[in-house]
Amino acid sequence: MEIGISTFVETTPDVVTGETISHAQRLREVVEEIVLADKVGLDVFGVGEHHRQDYAASSPAMVLAAAAPQTKRIRLTSAVTVLSSDDPVRVFQDFATLDGLSNGRAEIMAGRGSFIESFPLFGYDLNDYEELFEEKLDLLLKLRESEKVTWQGKHRPAIHNLGVYPRPVQNPLPVWIGSGGNTESVIRAGVLGLPLVLAIIGGRPAQFAPLVKIYKRAAAQAGHDVSKLTVASHSHGFVADRNDVAVEKFFPSTQAVMNIIGRERGWGHYSRATYDAARSLEGALYVGDPETVANKIIYLRKNVGITRFFLHCPLGTMPHEDVMRAIELLGTEVAPRVREEVARWEAEGGDLQ
Numbered sequence: 392m393e394i395g396i397s398t399f400v401e402t403t404p405d406v407v408t409g410e411t412i413s414h415a416q417r418l419r420e421v422v423e424e425i426v427l428a429d430k431v432g433l434d435v436f437g438v439g440e441h442h443r444q445d446y447a448a449s450s451p452a453m454v455l456a457a458a459a460p461q462t463k464r465i466r467l468t469s470a471v472t473v474l475s476s477d478d479p480v481r482v483f484q485d486f487a488t489l490d491g492l493s494n495g496r497a498e499i500m501a502g503r504g505s506f507i508e509s510f511p512l513f514g515y516d517l518n519d520y521e522e523l524f525e526e527k528l529d530l531l532l533k534l535r536e537s538e539k540v541t542w543q544g545k546h547r548p549a550i551h552n553l554g555v556y557p558r559p560v561q562n563p564l565p566v567w568i569g570s571g572g573n574t575e576s577v578i579r580a581g582v583l584g585l586p587l588v589l590a591i592i593g594g595r596p597a598q599f600a601p602l603v604k605i606y607k608r609a610a611a612q613a614g615h616d617v618s619k620l621t622v623a624s625h626s627h628g629f630v631a632d633r634n635d636v637a638v639e640k641f642f643p644s645t646q647a648v649m650n651i652i653g654r655e656r657g658w659g660h661y662s663r664a665t666y667d668a669a670r671s672l673e674g675a676l677y678v679g680d681p682e683t684v685a686n687k688i689i690y691l692r693k694n695v696g697i698t699r700f701f702l703h704c705p706l707g708t709m710p711h712e713d714v715m716r717a718i719e720l721l722g723t724e725v726a727p728r729v730r731e732e733v734a735r736w737e738a739e740g741g742d743l744q
Contacts, residue, residue, distance in 0.1 A: 392733040394726045395435030397470040397701040400448035403708045406643040414447040420711045425458035429465035431722025437470025442508040452485035459493040471502030471569040475523040476509035479531040487559040495560035502569030535563045577602050581609025586621040603696045623699035627706045628677030630720040644707030681724035688729045
């Protein structure tokens, strides 16, 4: 059971002071967070890609590369790379470079993107949303298969027996599929035999269990070894020394961000009642003291089949020292509890299949 952090490196106004920190400051802070996550024994750190004012990381590979020489074992991944509006050759080169700098710890989490700002920015038509992702994923997978590539598609110039460098340390360079719970994307990941990441940020996580089964069934039918496939989740959350402290600290920025995005997407108002309901054992919000958060992750493993968990922290802008403490607690107290219980359960034959 792998446990880590994901972040979008947000620079929203502080809900208490009203101040907005600079992109530069937030970028430096997140490098410190990655270094700490490695120090306290977390397994993975993911950085998301966005192209708007309230997010500082438009290039996850650059951010992760800044932390790579300062870390030893933590895996470094995008969360996600918006592959539809990027060039797969450049994506591969960036993460192969990161893989070299980290000595084999880089990963790509490829997704279609739930934010669409990158499409007009790089000159892509949203009407080609699905087609762009399928075509570019095909090229990305070919790039990791061989040093020289011949490929032809509709939305990018053809490549005729050209080498792509540098080559990564890992062979193959890990490519994950990020999904918000779309059945087609889950089946695609299974057919391709690629590891899957589910964004579980609302509703009841147990509702995602059928998707995991669909994914594994598709993989098995395509001839892949299901036992080697990994399913991860990305969920909002925060850890503090006391349950009440965690709850009160995480709510203001969470409400602010969810209502900003909600207005853009037509969601209902995010209230305290919504927040409190999501904190229940069956809810999708992982907020509390180490025991509370550990119990929820264990529940997710036993009932959904997740074998890698990303705690998305912070959500919105929170004091850097609070985020650092949450990372410390996740690594030193939550992760050991989860690993111990999951190992015991698996040793006793616990399995969803």
